[in-house]
Amino acid sequence: MKQPSHYSQLLPYIRAQGGTIAIALISTIVFTACWPALIKLAETMAESVGAGNVSGSTRAAGIAAAIFLVRAIAQYNQDTFMAKAALQITLQLRTAVYRHLQQLSLTYFETTKTGDLSYRLTEDVDRVGELVNKLFQQFIPCVLQLIVVLGMMIYLNWQLTASALILGPLMAILVGFFGEQLLQYSRRSQNRIADLSSLLIEYLSGIRLVKAFAAEDYTLKQFTQFAEDNRRARYMTERIKAFQIVFVGFLYAMSVVFIFCLGTWQISQGNLTGSSFVGYLAAVAMLIDPISITTSNYNEFKQAQASVDRVFELLDLDPTVVEATTATALPAVSGKVEYQQISFEYLPSEPVLKKLSFLVQPGEMIALVGHSGAGKTTLVNLLPRFYQPQEGQIFIDGVDVATVTLKSLRQQIGIVPQETVLFSGTIAANIAFGQVDYDLAKVEAAAKIANAHDFITELSQGYFTYVGERGVNL
Numbered sequence: 058m059k060q061p062s063h064y065s066q067l068l069p070y071i072r073a074q075g076g077t078i079a080i081a082l083i084s085t086i087v088f089t090a091c092w093p094a095l096i097k098l099a100e101t102m103a104e105s106v107g108a109g110n111v112s113g114s115t116r117a118a119g120i121a122a123a124i125f126l127v128r129a130i131a132q133y134n135q136d137t138f139m140a141k142a143a144l145q146i147t148l149q150l151r152t153a154v155y156r157h158l159q160q161l162s163l164t165y166f167e168t169t170k171t172g173d174l175s176y177r178l179t180e181d182v183d184r185v186g187e188l189v190n191k192l193f194q195q196f197i198p199c200v201l202q203l204i205v206v207l208g209m210m211i212y213l214n215w216q217l218t219a220s221a222l223i224l225g226p227l228m229a230i231l232v233g234f235f236g237e238q239l240l241q242y243s244r245r246s247q248n249r250i251a252d253l254s255s256l257l258i259e260y261l262s263g264i265r266l267v268k269a270f271a272a273e274d275y276t277l278k279q280f281t282q283f284a285e286d287n288r289r290a291r292y293m294t295e296r297i298k299a300f301q302i303v304f305v306g307f308l309y310a311m312s313v314v315f316i317f318c319l320g321t322w323q324i325s326q327g328n329l330t331g332s333s334f335v336g337y338l339a340a341v342a343m344l345i346d347p348i349s350i351t352t353s354n355y356n357e358f359k360q361a362q363a364s365v366d367r368v369f370e371l372l373d374l375d376p377t378v379v380e381a382t383t384a385t386a387l388p389a390v391s392g393k394v395e396y397q398q399i400s401f402e403y404l405p406s407e408p409v410l411k412k413l414s415f416l417v418q419p420g421e422m423i424a425l426v427g428h429s430g431a432g433k434t435t436l437v438n439l440l441p442r443f444y445q446p447q448e449g450q451i452f453i454d455g456v457d458v459a460t461v462t463l464k465s466l467r468q469q470i471g472i473v474p475q476e477t478v479l480f481s482g483t484i485a486a487n488i489a490f491g492q493v494d495y496d497l498a499k500v501e502a503a504a505k506i507a508n509a510h511d512f513i514t515e516l517s518q519g520y521f522t523y524v525g526e527r528g529v530n531l
Contacts (some may be wrong), residue, residue: 063365063366063368063369063370064362064365066365066369066372067146067185067189067365070146070149070150071146071189073145073146073149074142074145074146077138077139077141077142077145078138078139078142078193080134080138081134081135081138081139081142081193081194082135082193082197084131084132084134084135084138085131085135085193085197085198085201086201087127087128087131088128088131088132088135088198089198089201089202089205090205091124091125091127091128091131092202092205092206092209092343093205093206093208093209094124095121095124095339095343096206096209096213096339096340096343097209098117098120098121098124099335099339100333100335100339101113101117102114102117102118102121103331103335105117135194135198136194139190139193139194140190140194142189142190142193143186143187143189143190143193143194144186146185146186146189147182147183147185147186147189150182150185150186150368151178151182153372154177154178154182154368154371154372155178157371157372157374158174158178158371160376161374161376162376162377162378162443162444162445163438163443163444164377164403164444165374165376165377170251170252170255171255171258172251172252172253172254172255172256172257172258172259173251173252173254173255174371175254175258176247176250176251176254177251177367177368177371180247180250180364181247181364181367181368182364182368184360184361184364185361185364185365185368187357187361188357188358188361188364188365191354191357191358192354192358195350195354196350196351196354196358199346199347199350199351199354200347200351202343202347203344203347203348203351206340206343206344206347207344209340210337210340210341213333213337213340214323214328214333214337216319216323216328217316217319217320217323217337238297239294239297239298239356239359239360242290242293242294242297243294243359243360243361243362243363244363244366245290246287246290246291246294246363247363247364247367249283249286249287249290250287252283252286252287253280253283253284253287256279256280256283257280260276260279260280294360298356301352301356302352305352313341316337316338316341320334320337320338377444377445378442378443378444378445378463380462380463381459381460383460384460384461384462385460385461385462386461386462386465387453387456387458387461387462387465387466387469388456389469390453390454390456390469391419391454392417392418392419392420392453392454393416393417393418393419393452393453393454393455394416394417394440394451394452394453395414395415395416395417395451395452395455396413396414396415396416396436396439396449396451397414397449397450397451397452398412398413398414398448398449398450399412399413399414399436399439399446399448399449399450399451400412400413400446400447400448400449401432401435401439401444401446401447402447409432409435410432410435410436410446412448412449413436413449414449425437434475439451440453440458440470441463441466441467441470441472442458442459442463442466442467453466453469479524480524481523481524482523482524483518483520483521483522483523483524484513484516484519484520484521484522484524485497485500485520485521487524488500488503488504488520497520500520501520504520
């Protein structure tokens with residue numbers, strides 16, 4: 058079954074850049090308007106050359122130079138303004154996707170490959186930006202050029218043009234057929250490369266274990282298999298593109314040969330002059346690039362559709378933990394925590410917690426004891442609303458946590474994770490993670506509580522020592 062496209066969801070991002078795109082399109086119109094003038098000029102120059110009219114040829118050459126200059130300026134403006142709009146759309150889309158991802162619940166990230174998300178936010182979003190750029194920078198100008206040049210060809214000799222367009226519908230059908238095939242293989246290829254990216258992240262982040270267990274050969278075999286799957290999908294895509302280019306190119310070449318034969322017959326019947334036929338051939342030559350580019354663009358649009366779908370699939374996801382529309386900020390708390398009749402399950406009919414209730418007073422220290430998988434971590438994760446319980450309520454100082462904003466709730470909860478995570482940046486920035494403007498004195502106070510102050514001050518840059526990815530510099 059054919060899947061619906063997400064192209065329409067790009068429209069708000071395109072409309073946001075309407076002013077920039079409008080300037081680019083005005084330049085496109087100026088650029089396109091140069092083609093009829095050049096066709097007519099080719100006919101005039103052919104007459105001057107045939108008559109040995111040097112002054113006429115020189116005048117026509119000067120006009121041609123002026124037209125080419127105007128055309129070059131228009132093309133520059135078109136390309137630069139469209140690049141500006143496309144890059145801005147890429148930035149806005151990437152930011153919107155990342156913002157939306159941060160709103161999704163932990164459940165989603167626990168079942169999704171990190172490499173796949175990384176690929177969607179980088180490569181897939183870049184492809185969407187390239188698609189928009191080529192749509193306005195290449196596809197629309199080429200379509201306008203085809204319309205204008207074909208109109209001029211009809212004006213010059215409609216019989217010749219009608220005969221040349223006989224193969225047009227067949228070429229359009231073939232391009233559409235090949236495009237659908239490319240879409241299928243592009244989706245498959247991008248899924249494969251996303252799997253490969255996920256595998257790389259897993260193995261490279263765990264490289265110590267790989268070496269410790271002498272598992273290099275095992276991971277290499279896995280990597281090679283994933284890379285081979287991607288190669289096969291990419292190869293099928295390239296085969297289809299190659300076959301299409303050859304087939305469509307052959308049909309176009311036959312059309313040109315047919316035009317020469319018909320043109321010779323028209324001249325022999327007195328319906329066409331030699332100079333007019335030169336102008337007509339100039340118009341035919343002007344069709345070569347736009348036909349080639351529009352065909353190539355259509356293929357690229359079909360391939361990019363897979364990226365568009367993969368990006369907007371993320372934006373279509375709904376978080377399972379959402380703030381109430383009437384949510385208010387949680388005031389400063391003393392620390393009284395109460396769970397009332399809490400029930401939770403990750404999978405339907407497989408409860409992890411059932412009707413659990415308890416009360417913890419401010420300053421009271423408790424321990425959760427149980428076998429692995431008993432629900433200890435889950436119980437704690439419900440407090441900052443990483444998950445939403447199916448039944449029951451949780452209160453902090455008598456306030457239902459479901460009625461306050463997530464940010465105000467989580468800012469007042471301190472968590473020591475089971476796995477230590479360090480981000481690229483300074484030690485101070487890691488301790489104060491999440492705060493743009495932080496108080497260094499408070500950072501040092503926190504480090505002293507954790508018995509890390511002495512160790513940090515012995516480093517070359519102290520609290521401003523740069524920590525590499527996952528703390529590799531420490």
